Amino acid sequence: MLRLGRRDVGEDLLIMAIVNRTPDSFYDRGATFAREEALRRVDEVVAEGADIVDIGGVKAAPGTEVDVREEIDRTASFVAEIRERHPDMIISVDTWRREVGREACRxxxxxxxxxxxxxxxGLAEVAAEFGVGLVCTHAGGLPPRTRPHRVEYDDVMADVIARTTALARRAVDVGVDPERILIDPGHDFGKNTWHSLEVTRRLDEMVATGWPVLVSLSNKDFVGESLGLPVDERVFGTLAVSAVCAWQGARVFRAHNVAPTRQVLDMVAVTRGVREPVRTVRSLA
Incomplete structure (x- = not known):
């Protein structure tokens, strides 16, 4: 069982909508940095079918330094506004820092x-303290906001599974509810395009660990390099790999483009037989 917020997820496939409070995000170029634009975007993704809103205060790539105080300013008060505006929404904060995690949970x-x-x-200990969920991601041992350089693995999926499940077990050991833990292969993080493609093909091996799997595929470089497309033309490629991961059993999909992702996930669920079609009249009337 996966439990997030007050929701028991069951077999549902969830969309985690990305709303970045940063001026330099790789995809939206700061479109939701301003508070009003960010709130408008939250309302929009909720209407489009998002199950989770993921708030980020620091872009993943190298760039201008953002200290702890600035990251808290960008995220914590915004979380409070979302909570007031959408009381039942599952709210996530994308951070690696315990100080930010604590203020976000408060x-x-x-x-x-x-x-x-x-x-x-200490971030896992904060999750335990507040009784919230935790995503345990594979980043290949890289420090935050660094790009991989000629990274090599004897077996990339073996490394992904070993690191993420070790993080999950440690989280349980410090008191995080095991039903609130997800593991993430970390596409592009600590990986080249070949690695990310292999992880995608073999995602069922992560699913077989028993931990719910989250994937963050949206408009990433491995999609762009695979198709030879810039960041603003990667939606269809993202939807294709989302379907591949959903078929293999991924549970949560971090996405910029919520409405088309919702359709893809619903169609996969119907095809797998875990969701009923909306209507079935063909050849029956």
């Missing part, structure tokens, strides 16, 4: 999305 966050693989072990 403001009402339900999930801490640690994209940098436990760089700050």
């Amino acid at each position: 403001a009402g966050a339900d999930l801490l999305n640690d994209a940098w693989g436990g760089t700050d072990p």
Whole structure:
């Protein structure tokens, strides 16, 4: 069983909508940095069918330094506004820092999305303290906001499974509810395009660990390099790999483009037989 916020997820496939409070995000170029634009975007993704809103205060790539105080300013009070505006929404904060996680939880966050693989072990302890969820991500041992350089693995999926499940077990050991833990292969993080493609093909091996799997595929470089497309033309490629991961059993999909992702996930669920079609009259009337 996966439990996030007050929701028992069951077999549902969830969309985690990305709303970045940063002026330099790789995809939206700061479109939701301003508070009013960010709130408008939250309302929009909720209407489009998002199950989770993921708030980020620091872009993943190298760039201008953002200290702890600035990251808290960008995220915590915004979490409180979302909580007031959408009381039942699952709210996630994308951070690797315990100080940010603590203030986000005080403001009402339900999930801490640690994209940098436990760089700050105290983040898991914050999740335990507040009874919230935790995403345990494979980043290949890289420090935050660094790009991989000629990274090599004997077996990339073996490394992904070993690191993410170790993080998950440690989280349980410090008191995080095991039903609130997800693991994430970390596409593009600590990986080249070949690695990310292999992880995608073999995602069922992660699913077989028993931990719910989150994937963050949206408009990433491995999609762009595979198709030879710039960041603003990667939607269809993203939807294709989303369907591949959904078929293999991924549970949560971090996405910029919510409405088309919702259709893809619903169609996969119907095809797998875990969701009923909306209507079935063909050849029956």
